[in-house]
């Protein structure tokens with residue numbers, strides 16, 4: 087009983103602190119506005135209505151309280167009175183905290199003091215929004231109503247669900263559906279159906295560019311460019327286990343090589359798209375060789391630091407006045423070439439695609455090519471050797487894996503793929519400059535690999551959507567975009583530390599033959 | 611005209627020291643074809659270090675290692691594997707996040723030829739090799755009795771099965787010589803008996819010479835053609851099981867002077883060791 091009491095207060099405090107924090111950075115009202123927009127499309131402006139803030143406050147308490155009650159009751163059950171008391175207590179505790187904050191802020195407001203010097207987000211308008219445009223006493227009552235209702239709702243819901251065991255039944259039901267799902271059985275019975283399904287997905291993806299608007303096309307473009315990069319980095323980090331940090335360097339090499347070959351200035355070569363692309367890939371691969379050879383005997387942290395240095399060197403070089411005659415220095419390279427659309431597409435579809443649609447198709451096709459290559463590599467002797475190296479380098483070598491050459495190979499192929507991504511990126515923007523190759527690009531590429539699941543190809547694609555696509559979806563959150571994004575990443579890594587879509591191992595074994603075959607086979 | 615070498619492996623006067631400590635001191639060993647030789651000795655005697663010298667993990671301070679009359683001092687471990695020497699490890703070292711079959715496929719590395727380009731282009735060589743190596747892996751699994759686990763993750767195997775998997779992986783490169791570092795460590799009597807059977811079959815069916823380090827005297831006396839005894843890095847005796855059991859120096863080195871039966875004492879020690887964590891890397 088006593089522990090329930092003190093724990094309830096503890097969780098009430100947690101809810102209260104979350105509320106206070108969100109109010110101080112003005113996150114609550116941003117969410118409240120989004121909430122309103124969900125239900126009321128006519129809503130404009132950025133001031134949250136009192137009701138939305140109240141609902142949000144109640145929801146926070148509700149979630150915290152419900153989580154607490156569910157965990158608590160795992161060991162021993164409480165009476166209905168205790169449950170409701172616990173919910174009430176959490177609501178009151180949270181209410182006291184958030185009211186306290188608003189009393190303090192309200193007092194400052196009444197005195198006419200501006201506290202933005204200390205708390206950047208808390209302007210007088212924000213304070214009055216949180217006071218529901220009324221006086222302090224009124225606001226405090228409203229906050230208590232919200233938090234107490236939230237706490238009570240949580241305990242009631244928990245009572246109902248634990249007595250009738252609704253949630254248990256639902257989760258069992260879902261499990262049953264998943265396990266016995268007709269689709270699963272169907273796919274197992276007819277393996278070629280998997281291929282057909284995959285094809286359908288590919289077709290759907292290929293229909294996307296003509297269906298969505300220009301903004302979505304540009305987002306999809308960058309998502310798939312990152313997916314290509316991720317696939318390359320996945321070979322290096324996810325499969326061969328080398329923590330290479332300065333991956334952006336290869337990306338920049340590809341972009342600049344492509345830019346210099348196709349732009350009118352500074353060299354005026356103005357080469358066609360495809361040969362320039364191939365040369366860019368090649369140069370990036372050579373860059374990979376130059377990096378891969380010296381680092382092949384480094385492990386772990388040393389490797390990360392050395393490659394990080396390499397990334398920075400490239401960025402500083404292209405930014406420097408020293409090489410400005412070749413790289414355009416800080417100004418970068420303008421008017422980079424774009425591929426011309428083959429006349430064939432116009433013939434087939436009646437009229438040529440818009441430029442951005444056509445470019446997205448190009449990115450998709452190149453993505454599929456890269457996908458095919460990495461897929462083949464991963465499920466081959468080469469990919470397995472990389473994985474063995476990642477698992478235990480010493481033993482892999484003693485099994486006959488020539489570790490150093492496989493390491494260099496991974497870096498070279500990964501670099502070539504990054505070079506490809508860089509070249510497409512430069513061509514898409516018709517511009518490239520040193521600003522594009524900040525350290526953040528390496529970090530993002532690494533995040534793409536880690537979020538999806540190291541070594542997992544579909545995971546990499548998913549990771550690209552999350553890292554580059556999700557922030558765009560979160561645009562409504564404005565300044566809190568990155569905050570929420572970070573919180574989501576942390577949550578994901580806690581819930582699924584092995585990545586969202588971890589590698590699925592293949593079933594390879596076949597029926598064994600007689601020992602005579604083995605005897606002959608093993609004749610040294 | 612080359613004559614068949616007399617021994618599959620000859621280690622002559624091997625010495626290895628770490629700083630001031632001489633872990634292996636002037637030890638020689640000849641391994642005839644298709645023989646089973648055991649190395650025994652108290653903890654820290656230098657047995658594993660001697661293995662590491664033969665398999666290229668450590669380079670010798672002095673002495674030579676000849677594999678079928680060919681000197682292999684100082685060559686990297688992957689080339690040692692290419693030549694046909696395989697080994698297992700005292701504390702099991704599998705590729706834990708790969709499947710059982712994949713582990714054995716890695717063991718076959720020295721026998722495979724297809725490159726990454728073959729893989730990308732799906733050449734016929736790549737397809738044929740993939741098919742053959744998977745078949746061979748399945749055969750090897752059947753041989754060591756692990757077919758049931760074929761597509762499981764290596765880390766999910768029970769302890770005894772992991773030791774067997776290490777042996778199957780070591781067979782992947784068609785070895786002439788197999789080095790087993792404490793293959794029966796931590797096993798119960800049934801598992802130990804099965805392991806003895808397996809080792810005997812390796813020799814009789816697959817014609818492989820085996821050197822093993824083992825603390826379990828029952829195992830050692832049961833299967834060895836010859837036993838090498840190390841103590842403080844030095845060879846104190848070598849001979850048949852009968853000779854070793856009656857060797858006064860061996861008894862003293864292990865157990866202090868006394869007349870008790872060596873086998874008895876040794877199994878007590880082993881039981882005690884089973885709980886002790888092995889301190890070394892290999």
Ligand SMILES: Nc1ncnc2c1ncn2[C@@H]1O[C@H](COP(=O)(O)OP(=O)(O)OP(=O)(O)O)[C@@H](O)[C@H]1O
Nearest residue numbers: 628633651652653654655656657658659660700890
């Ligand atoms: N890499 C190393 N660096 C320093 N000392 C080492 C190293 N490897 C082994 N030694 C030392 O060499 C000696 C022999 O070790 P070794 O592992 O060969 O013993 P062992 O006979 O295999 O013993 P056990 O029965 O415990 O496996 C020990 O004293 C050990 O501490």
Ligand SMILES: [Mg+2]
Nearest residue numbers: 657658659700
């Ligand atoms: Mg040892």
